[in-house]
Amino acid sequence: MGAFSNDVSRAEALLRAADALLRTLGPSEAILVLPVPIQQNNADLGLAPPVVEQLSLSPAVVRKIGSSTTARTRMEVMLAASTVNAHAESRNFDPPSTLFDAALGILHGGKLLRIESVGWDSFADVPYLYRIVLTD
Secondary structure, eight states: OOTTOSHHHHHHHHHHHHHHHHHHTOSEEEEEEEEOOOOOOGGGTTOSOOOEEEEEEEEEEEEEOSOTTSSSOEEEEEEEHHHHHHHHHHTTOSSTTHHHHHOOEEEETTEEEEEEEEEEEEETTEEEEEEEEEEO
């Protein structure tokens, strides 16, 4: 029995491998747009612009999916779970996938794209790669 003999060790190895693989595919990033809760006084009458936080998630792979004949843009963002876990933990999101539920969308190419679905690949119930499908 070696160091990688149990499922937890294998899951940790997959987490590191996913991070390394995404880093080798290029220096891309996904910019997650999160609303920031603010307190407004009654004098503003709700006319204050919304305050958002732009969270840079890297390494990421962004690719276009679907046919090129449709007018609608569909993209897939792949993120290492180690990145998502770190940002989710620092903002008290548990499980980490709920970070995407709170988001307004992801910025790509100067456009805010809506999060259509979030999925992940896991081993021994430990996610190692997140897949986010975006639409305009």
